[in-house]
Amino acid sequence: SGPLDKEQMQGLRGVREFLKVRTSYDVLPLSFRLVVLDNDLLIKKSLNILIQNGIVSAPLWDSRKSSFAGLLTSTDFINVIQYYCQFPDEIGNIDQFRLSSLRDIERAIGVEPLETVSVHPMRPLYEACRRMLKTRARRIPLVDVDGETGREMVVSVITQYRILKFIAVNNEQHTMLLKKPVRDLGLGTYTNLATATMGSSVLDVIHLMVKYNISAVPILDQDNTVLNLFEAVDVIPCIKGGAYDELSATVAEAMSRRSEDFGGIYTCNEDDRLDSIFDTIRKSRVHRLVVVDDDNRLKGIISLSDILKYVLLYGEEDDDIRSG
Ligand code: ATP
Incomplete structure (x- = not known):
């Protein structure tokens, strides 16, 4: 291996070290807005909310159990479309489906439900990355527990895009070695x-x-x-x-x-x-x-x-x- 390989490995090691000393929390902007959708919402309405807010995904909240109920992503809409293709006669009912029916839709079309993993925002960023690769999740919710009530809270959602952007912006001294x-x-x-x-x-x-x-x-x-x-x-x-x-x-x-x-x-x-x-x-x-x-x-x-x-x-x- 030549000097280029050596430098490349040095860059990779540098980025990995960087990810181990930063947390998911560090990736979040100082101030941000988080749209969380109630699990009882009609799927149809959730589409409009995503579009109006210029976002493509949102965490779901089960207000009866006061708990995090997964992430809504474009995969869910693709599942609904597959359901429509397999059961075209159901078109009248699709309009009445709520976000809480998404798991039933997965079952009906026979897809494996995506494992909903979450990470604690104060854990090393490296861990969030490893977990993403392992589960093939493109985005992971950051879930914390409220000290007073003991309830789960969704702080934000971390994506592969945000992590790579964070590396690119804050760790140029190492990415520049990746020649x-x-x-x-x-x-x-x-x-x-x-x-x-x-x-x-x-x-x-x-x-x-x-x-x-x-x-x-x-x-x-x-x-x-x-x-x-x-x-x-x-x-x-x-x-x-x-x-x-x-x-x-x-x-x-x-x-x-x-x-x-x-x-x-x-x-x-x-x-x-x-x-x-x-x-x-x-x-x-x-x-x-x-x-x-x-x-x-x-x-x-x-x-x-x-x-x-x-x-x-x-x-x-x-x-x-x-x-x-
Ligand atoms: P995202 O791009 O949304 O972050 P991802 O990284 O899983 O998610 P995918 O586009 O789902 O990206 O790609 C998964 C794997 O499939 C990658 O290894 C990628 O190179 C490969 N891949 C992506 N698009 C295609 C395609 N059109 N045909 C074949 N393979 C693809």
Whole structure:
């Protein structure tokens, strides 16, 4: 191994140390707002609240038990859509479903319920990261216990995006050492890619996401040129107002409904180095990178979990996650 490898390992070790001496609490901004939804709310209404607040997920609260009841994410809406596909005659009832019915919907369509893990905000950030990789959770609620009442409180939600942003902004002295190109690291997925075209229906793309267990599908033209990326969160405006029959609309139509502040998609090249990917994360709201060649043709995709996995686990002895 050359000097580049040595420096790379030094950078990785530095970032890991940094994650061990910071807590999840450190990642939270000084002041923030948290939208928590009551489990008794109609699913239909929860969609409107998410859209109005410009968010894509929220913790759920069981007010009868006064306890945290899981996280609402785009996966739940995709489950409702699958339910609609399997039981089209139920369309009249779907409107009446409450957030508390989401577990029944999972059971009806036969998906494994996502393990709802939470972490204490004062535990090391490194722990939250390991837990995310282990459970494949993209976001974890930070749950504390109120000293007076002994009740659970959801402080906030920590995401892979927030953690990588925190590293990029606060640990540049180590990320700048990560000079090896994406190609050498094998970072991301390059074979068996799920893709679609502008003319694909939203429903087709949702089925791809379910089948591959992914949250974004590159949209290509006939020459494999990358035109766009359809993300699981794009599903939310599609089913607003219970318009499940409109899921036969094309991806092009659905993407035209994106909100004004949609930041666009991010691409990179296989020769780009990890330090420059951290620069992109520092400067922009990136959730995944599409890897393209010089002609903008699709080569691969790098998700935030790919980056987090590499940063945490590469070269570690007790590497129980990558193999699992
Ligand atoms: P998020 O991107 O929402 O943070 P995630 O990191 O789990 O979540 P996914 O997009 O679900 O990202 O990706 C999971 C794995 O699947 C990653 O290893 C990623 O490289 C791979 N992957 C992502 N998109 C595709 C795709 N369209 N086709 C094939 N594999 C993909």
